Amino acid sequence: MAIHPVILCGGSGTRLWPLSRQSYPKQFVPLVGEETLFQASARRLSGRDFAAPLILTGSDFRFIVVEQLQSIGIDPGAILIEPEGRNTAPAILAAAMYLAKSDPDAVMLVAPSDHVLPDTEAFHDAVQQGLAAVEQGRLVTFGIHPAGPNTGYGYLELAAEPDGTGAAVALKSFVEKPCIDTAKTMVDAGNFLWNAGIFLFRVGDVLDAFNQLAADLVAPVQGAVDGAKPDLGFLRLSPEPWQNCPDISVDYAVMEKATNLSVVPYSGGWSDLGGWDAVWSESQPTDRGVVLSGSATSIDCANSLLRSDSENLELVGIGLENIIAVAMNDAVLVADKSRAQDVKLAVSALKSKNAPQATDFPKDHRPWGWFESLVSGSRFQVKRIHVHPGASLSLQSHFHRSEHWVVVQGTARVTLNDASKLVTENESVYIPVGSVHRLENPGKVPLVVIEVQTGTFMGEDDITRYDDKYARGEGAKG
Amino acid sequence: MAIHPVILCGGSGTRLWPLSRQSYPKQFVPLVGEETLFQASARRLSGRDFAAPLILTGSDFRFIVVEQLQSIGIDPGAILIEPEGRNTAPAILAAAMYLAKSDPDAVMLVAPSDHVLPDTEAFHDAVQQGLAAVEQGRLVTFGIHPAGPNTGYGYLELAAEPDGTGAAVALKSFVEKPCIDTAKTMVDAGNFLWNAGIFLFRVGDVLDAFNQLAADLVAPVQGAVDGAKPDLGFLRLSPEPWQNCPDISVDYAVMEKATNLSVVPYSGGWSDLGGWDAVWSESQPTDRGVVLSGSATSIDCANSLLRSDSENLELVGIGLENIIAVAMNDAVLVADKSRAQDVKLAVSALKSKNAPQATDFPKDHRPWGWFESLVSGSRFQVKRIHVHPGASLSLQSHFHRSEHWVVVQGTARVTLNDASKLVTENESVYIPVGSVHRLENPGKVPLVVIEVQTGTFMGEDDITRYDDKYARGEGAKG
Incomplete structure (x- = not known):
């Protein structure tokens, strides 16, 4: 029986600034080891019994998701775009409804994309233990053996102390983030584990739970899933119904009220890299x-x-x-x-103090690659532009700036008004104010262009778009 | 009677890294306040009774000296280039010999360029006190009232405790950097001051002292001064005799042995910014x-x-x-x-680990202005080049790189093989491998050029020079 990984990678915190920023949150950064947290999560949930992963993310991150999966050779089953972040309950419900369309008996494993679990084998063993409980209609969550009386996590109270076999134990209650004294008592008691936000259940079972315990979410999420529109390989949940969803975590909406919860005790390493x-x-x-x-x-x-x-x-x-x-x-x-x-x-x-560093990452990731500003003066800016093989910027023009492009690696196809030509290493081209132009990488290696902009206004929003293979609108980014 | 400031600005320490580096030492950096320490030193020793300053520096720093004096409107009397750093004794002797040529009775005030003395008026008052002693044939040094039992400075033992009038007191002895117990005893005693390395004396008197006490320096320094060659407004001490000078401080060579030393006690603020x-x-x-x-x-x-x-x-x-x-x-x-x-x-x-940051400043100062590297890849480098009005890079060519220049501020005159043309804001020009070229700023405002280099080797030493208004040789820097 295949397990469908559902990887949540929408939100972003600020506690790992400056590496994690609103425009490029921590799951996309290689914080521990060579791979990013998102890549490590996708890899952990691949192979063996796992189906292709279902990813839930925000519109701004969709191309980063594709790029990062591509670079580790994992094909996503689907990428669902949340019109806005609504916390975990609507996201998990949307994933369940999406999977239900092809198989209501499918088993789904819900996992955050920004946690560290160094021991993949131990985790896979825990998933096997969870499956046994899922087969009995249980909603399974994973509980981490507390490393200490941490007050930053919620706790899961188990009906009994784990027996050491790793088998799932019935859940007695959820405990919200405790004070330090309560935390100490719980850790000493032995039947309290940290709540890691990882879940395993049959699609039909979790839909039943939502229907019974969080019925107000069902209509808007169903509307968003039914009205979802394919968009260049992404599936955009319909924004109108979605905006009627309450912003609520799956713990509050469902898990704390459900009576069929089991906990798989997990004693492998785990961290949510919360700082x-x-x-x-x-x-x-x-x-x-x-x-x-x-x-x-x-x-x-x-x-x-x-x-x-x-x-x-x-x-x-x-x-x-x-x-x-x-x-x-x-x-x-x-x-x-x-x-x-x-x-x-x-x-x-x-x-x-309006410093862009608060939210913006120095490398600006776009569907076609990325760029970074190297230096900017009062009437000029210099950028390094990196275009993936086969990728293309939109056909565009600017009112306030001219651009000089020097190709320093690879080969570009440059469209300028009615003409198109190849520009290769050590060649340059000039894009006057107002001219309609496009930069493409027709080759097999990355294209690197140094762009020198001059003019009175260098904002990313001075852009008129005529055609865009990534279907972005006028004034949208690059 | 005019006082001739002699400002020593050769050496460089590493204790203020990364701001102070071998290629751009701390005296040229605005560490405290808006001006650099060198500028503040030159300003402190200008106006009133001061003649134009005599600067001693190294060849690498000569254009920085000129630029920094120019920007505060001070004309140097002369800039003597030391072929190599030889500590303070040869430098001071060279300055005395240079001044002696026009006036053996001149009074010279020797000062480091990297100290902070916030109270200029108090310092000028102290200089007046020193002049009274100089008139009696004394060699005058300035002693700082110790702020505490610092073991990082040498001490001056005075024949008597200062009387509070600020008048000079005869020196009893020099004390080398002490241990902490000795330092405490000296500070408690009241007649010990810190040795700040600032001196005031008549040129003839200090020449007498060198002749009597450090005779081995006299011939090589005299040779270096007599053989000095004017070079674009600088005076280059002759390297051959100079290399026979011992590397020795003026304290060791002369002051510790002289019997006619007086100390002006100085109670204004002072710091050598030693860290x-x-x-x-x-x-x-x-x-x-x-x-x-x-x-x-x-x-x-x-x-x-x-x-x-x-x-x-x-x-x-x-x-x-x-x-x-x-x-x-x-x-x-x-x-x-x-x-x-x-x-x-x-x-x-x-x-x-061969990191250039150990010694090289990110902005590379040249006679014509400065440049900085914005980004470099395996086969390209991008620089911002800033050329002063009226300045000009050498006529040059490269074996291994082509250059694209985009003017983003001001107007350039570009010579390319046999042709020359003006290139202004938002225009660009291409310099192929091997072509003979020159970049000039014929205008009245700074010229800023973005240079994109491509090729197999980007080193500063890939340069063949045909003509240089700053008289730099083949392979010398930019």
């Missing part, structure tokens, strides 16, 4: 507790994370104790590790 | 001890310095205590403030 302190501890610190990443150098540091995320940016720490230092091209965070949960304050502070 | 802790304390920290500079944000920090030295680079500190964080485009330092003296270890560490 830089967690990234530090998941990154296998040295004996002195140092984690280095990128061009970072530690001199007599201890219990610290030093991370440079940019080529050609050297980060050096001297005599640091308990410090998180993360350096990027456009932003640097230095925080006491005990204050990891306050990184969101950095984002608020930058927002209040 | 980031000193920059912090000289930068008027807030009540909580925070110093912010550039796009830096402090959230609950105390006793810390947060400095961003790059446009568009946001630095945020959270919950830091006693931390120095300095962020630049190519390098970030995060150090415990108590370890400020170990910043030199960062430079060694980067040197040992």
Whole structure:
């Protein structure tokens, strides 16, 4: 029996700024190891008994999802676009309704895309244990053996202490994020596990649960799924019904009220990387507790994370104790590790001074590739533009800027008004104000273009679009 | 009677890395306030009774000296180029010999270019006190009232405790950098001051002292001065005799042996900015001890310095205590403030991994302006080039790279083989491999060019020079 992975990758937090930003949230970043958290999640839920994954994400991230899956050779079963984030209940219900169309008896495994589970085999074993319970009509959740009396997680109270076989145990109750004393009592008791937000159930069973326990979600989500429109390989949930969905977590909407819940105890490693302190501890610190990443150098540091995320940016720490230092091209965070949960304050502070670093990632990902701004002056801007093989920017024009393109890698096909020509390495082309133009990569290797813009206004919204293979509207991004 | 300032600005330390680097040492950086330390030094020694300053510097820094003096409207009397750094004794002797040619009775004031003396008036008063002693044939040094038992400075033992009038007191002895107990004893005694390396004397008197006490320096320095060659407004000391000079400080060579030394006690503020802790304390920290500079944000920090030295680079500190964080485009330092003296270890560490950041400043200053690398790939590099009005790069060619130039500000005159033309904002020109070319700014405003280089080798040493108004040789820099 195939298991359908449902990977939730919509939302974004601010606690891993500057690496995680609204425009490029943490699941798409290689925070621990070589792959991104999303890629690691997709890989964990592939092979063996797994069907192709169903991805739920936001419109802004759809091309990142495709690109990241492509680069690890995983084909998505479908990518559902949520018109707006509505928390986990509507997303899971939409996934269940989508899967029900082809098979109401299908089993679905719901997982966040931004957690770390280093031991894939242990996780697969736990899924097997869950299947046994699913076959008896149970809704299964996975409970993490607490590493300590953490007050940042909800807890699952089990009807009995796990027997050590890994078999599912009936759930007695959900416990919301506790105070420290309650947390200590629970950890000592032995029958309380952390709630990791990973679920396994038969599609029909979870639909029954929604119908009984969260009936107000059913009509709007059904409307959004029934009205969904295919769009270049994505499936866009219908926005009008979707906006009538309450913004609610699946725990509140269904799980806390359901009486047929079982918990698979999981004792493998797990982290939700809820802050830089967690990234530090998941990154296998040295004996002195140092984690280095990128061009970072530690001199007599201890219990610290030093991370440079940019080529050609050297980060050096001297005599640091308990410090998180993360350096990027456009932003640097230095925080006491005990204050990891306050990184969101950095984002608020930058927002209040209108710094783009609060929300925007230096590399701007687009369906055709990405670009980054190298330097900007009062009347010019220089960008590096990276176009995937076979990809193409829209046919467009600008009112306020001219563009000089120099090809430094690969070959471009450039359309300029009525003419089209190939421009290859070490050749350049000039795009005057107002002319209708398009940049394409007809080749088999990435195309890299240095673009020098001059004019009075360089905003991304000075764009008139005539034709776009990615079906983006006028004024939409690049 | 005019006083001839002699400003020493040759050497470079590593303790203020990454702002101070071998290619651009700390005296040329605005570390405290708007002006650079060198500019502040030149301004402090201008006006009133001061003649135009005599500058001693190294060949690499000569155009920086000119540019920085120009921008504050000070004309140098002369700029002597030391073929190699030989510490202070040969430099001061060369200055004295140079001044002696026009007036052996001239009074010279020798000062480092990298110290902070915030109270110019107090300093000028101290110089007046010194002049009274100079008139009696004394060699005058300035002694700083110790702010504490610092073991990083040499001390001057005075024959008597200063009487509070500011008048010079005879020197009893020099004390080398002491241990902490000795330092405490000296500070308690009241007749010990810090040796700041600032001197005032008649040219004839210091020449006498050298003749008597350091005779081995006289012949080589005289040879270097007599053989000095004018070069575009600089005076290059003759390298052959100069290389026979011992590398020795004026304290060791002369002052510690001289019997006619007087000390002017100085109680105004003074710092040699010998580390980031000193920059912090000289930068008027807030009540909580925070110093912010550039796009830096402090959230609950105390006793810390947060400095961003790059446009568009946001630095945020959270919950830091006693931390120095300095962020630049190519390098970030995060150090415990108590370890400020170990910043030199960062430079060694980067040197040992061949990182250019160890020694090279991201902006490369040249006689005609400066450039910085914006991005480099395996077969391309993008630079921003800033050319001063009226300035001109050499007539040159490259074996391994082509160049695309896009003018984004100002107007260029471009020579390409036998032709020359004006290229203005939003125009571009292509320089093929091997072609002989020159970039000039014939205008009245700075010229800014974006240069895209493509080819197999982008090194600065791929340059054949045909003509250079700054008289630089083949293979020399840009």
